[in-house]
Amino acid sequence: MSDYKIPNDSSVSSADIHPDANLSRANLREAKLSDADLCAANLEETNLREADLREADLRKTHLRQTIFREADLREADLREADFSETTFKNKPDLREADLREADLREADLSGADLREADLSGADLSGADLREADLTSSYLGKANLTEADLRGADLSDTEADTNKVDLDDDIGSTTAYFGNADLTRANLSGANLSGVGFADANLSEANLSNTDLSNADLERADLSGADLIFADLSDAFFQFTNLREADLSQADLREATFSRVDPRKADFSYANLQRTEVPTDGEPLQYLKRGGAKIRPNE
Secondary structure, three states: OOOOOOOOOOOOOHHHOOOOEEOOEEEEOOOOOOOEEOOOOOOOEEEOOEEEEOOOOOOEEEEEOEEEEOOOOOOOOOOOOOOOEEEOOOOOOOOOOOOOOOEEOOOEOOOOEEEOOOOOEEOOOEOOOOOOOOOOOEEOOEOOOEOOOOOOEEEEEOOOHOOOOOOOOOOOOOEEEOEEEEEOOOOOOOEEOOOOOOOOEEOOOOOOEEEEEOOEEOOOOOOOOEEOOOOOOOOOOOOOEOOEEEEOOOOOOOEEEEEOOOOEEEEOOOEEEOEOOOHHHHHHHHHHHOOOEOOOOO
């Protein structure tokens, strides 16, 4: 048996750290639990503030309303864990954590370090991810409906389901950001091919060099967004707000536009081959009539 350090709760000893343990409401603040096996344990409403849980096995653990402020969860196995309504404030460290199929509904992950974390199939609907760092994370089949991602860093994020190991019957076939708030978020260089952004707020977001091919951008707000060199081939734009967005040199081949607002948007040198617009019109003329900028002198 490992000798775990539990400095703030005399009623809990190393012998209590095991799979299926009931540690609900225990005070495990500053506990040293790296490599601990707590698979399927009950940790609901437990205080894990500043706890060391590196490489711990927390699969299928009950973590509802658990406190994780400043906890170290690097490389922890959190597959299918229930984090709903859990607090992760003060930048918890979840780098390279395995959060596949975890329940993170309405969890507070504001400022969290989720670099290279695997969130494939996770339910993050309604989660607070403001200013979170999701650089190079995996989001295949993740549900981010109504999540708050204002100012979050999602650069080089991967949502390609061919890169993850999930059953085919889990959710949709790719990540979903419906109604999510991504105002001023950084998604540059991310692979978000086929991702759903219906009704999402992407105003002033950085989407430069992002793969958004086949993306659903219906009713999305892309006003002021940076889409320079973005791959938007086969993307669907309907009732989309593109005011003052920069789509210069973007790839819009075979994209579909219907009732979009392109006022002051910059399409200079964008590839509009076979782009579909209402009434079989010419894409350049359709966008210019809507107030878009097509080339530097137009």
